[in-house]
Amino acid sequence: MAKKRKGRLIDGIFLLNKSLDISSNQAMQKVRWAFGAAKAGHTGALDPLATGMLPVCLGEATKFSQFLLDTDKTYQVTAKLGVRTTTSDAAGEVVETKEVNVTAKQFAQACEQFRGPIKQVPSMFSALKHQGKPLYTYARQGIDIPREARAITIFSLSIDRFDGDEVDMTVHCSKGTYIRSLVDDIGQVLGCGAYVSKLHRTKVTDYPSDKMLTLEQLDVLVSQAKEQGIEVAELLDPLLLPMDTAVKGLAEVTLSAEQVVYYNNGNSARLAVSSSSTAIPGEQVRVYAPDTHLFLGVGIYEEGNRVQPKRVVVRESA
Numbered sequence: 001m002a003k004k005r006k007g008r009l010i011d012g013i014f015l016l017n018k019s020l021d022i023s024s025n026q027a028m029q030k031v032r033w034a035f036g037a038a039k040a041g042h043t044g045a046l047d048p049l050a051t052g053m054l055p056v057c058l059g060e061a062t063k064f065s066q067f068l069l070d071t072d073k074t075y076q077v078t079a080k081l082g083v084r085t086t087t088s089d090a091a092g093e094v095v096e097t098k099e100v101n102v103t104a105k106q107f108a109q110a111c112e113q114f115r116g117p118i119k120q121v122p123s124m125f126s127a128l129k130h131q132g133k134p135l136y137t138y139a140r141q142g143i144d145i146p147r148e149a150r151a152i153t154i155f156s157l158s159i160d161r162f163d164g165d166e167v168d169m170t171v172h173c174s175k176g177t178y179i180r181s182l183v184d185d186i187g188q189v190l191g192c193g194a195y196v197s198k199l200h201r202t203k204v205t206d207y208p209s210d211k212m213l214t215l216e217q218l219d220v221l222v223s224q225a226k227e228q229g230i231e232v233a234e235l236l237d238p239l240l241l242p243m244d245t246a247v248k249g250l251a252e253v254t255l256s257a258e259q260v261v262y263y264n265n266g267n268s269a270r271l272a273v274s275s276s277s278t279a280i281p282g283e284q285v286r287v288y289a290p291d292t293h294l295f296l297g298v299g300i301y302e303e304g305n306r307v308q309p310k311r312v313v314v315r316e317s318a
Helices: 024-035 057-070 104-112 135-139 179-190 215-228 232-239 243-247 255-265
Strands: 012-018 038-042 050-058 074-080 083-085 094-099 116-120 150-163 164-172 192-204 251-253 284-288 295-302 306-312
Touching: 012 243, 024 038, 024 050, 024 083, 024 215, 024 232, 024 255, 038 057, 038 179, 038 284, 050 057, 050 074, 057 295, 083 255, 104 179, 104 284, 116 179, 135 192, 135 215, 164 192, 164 215, 164 306, 179 192, 179 255, 243 284, 255 306
Parallel strands: 050 192, 083 192, 251 284
Antiparallel strands: 012 050, 038 050, 074 164, 074 192, 083 094, 116 150, 150 164, 284 295, 295 306
């Protein structure tokens, strides 16, 4: 006897405005519960002390969450000067305090060396894995693991407010950037130390920040649906972004009508004659059906005007 599915089949991406003091996984599970979705996944954890945009993928959209992990992000951060902590944020233990004699000009000059392509050593309190365990598990045991510096890019770093020992900044950065490490490094250059006292993610790729909702706002909509005697889906599903927005940075290709079945079954398929693509052989592309422009998934573009499936969207009846 087939196992009964828990939750409904719903595909899309919800932009959550994560609040303080909740983990990304806890927040994701609350979104999943609100939508009654059978499957959910987030696209890169935010610390419990961080707030802001956390795209939550539901259903088949979870197959494309990695693409959002790999996109650039934008943060608003407040740095507290004169103090260094074990975690480089307010959650850590204070390990060093120093007097702050830094001018706005000196702070701006220190930031200069962190703009553009740089190398960054990940924090021991990051989720990077070492022998299958996150680094923070070792850090909590007082174990220091040697880490290699990684290539990242700080596309822009603006100083929005300078107030003695407290500075507000906006940072637009590449994947793999640790804002806590960035602030700690700036503090070390200044010689006074620094840690992150506030962190808010405003953007993931170019998703609209005005489309974000908090868990509280989501709960209100769920309550409204119950009060009105309607399905929750009527109020919540229109909030979802299409799953192909996660891969819009890829070139687009269209299959011929007769090739759609081949692709959906995991076989290499030929593109439609009219499919104009800037794809390069060996690169990933987003794949669509003709006429309906239905998103079919992500494939690898091959010589001979063909595409090999890599991530196929499976659509089932509820």
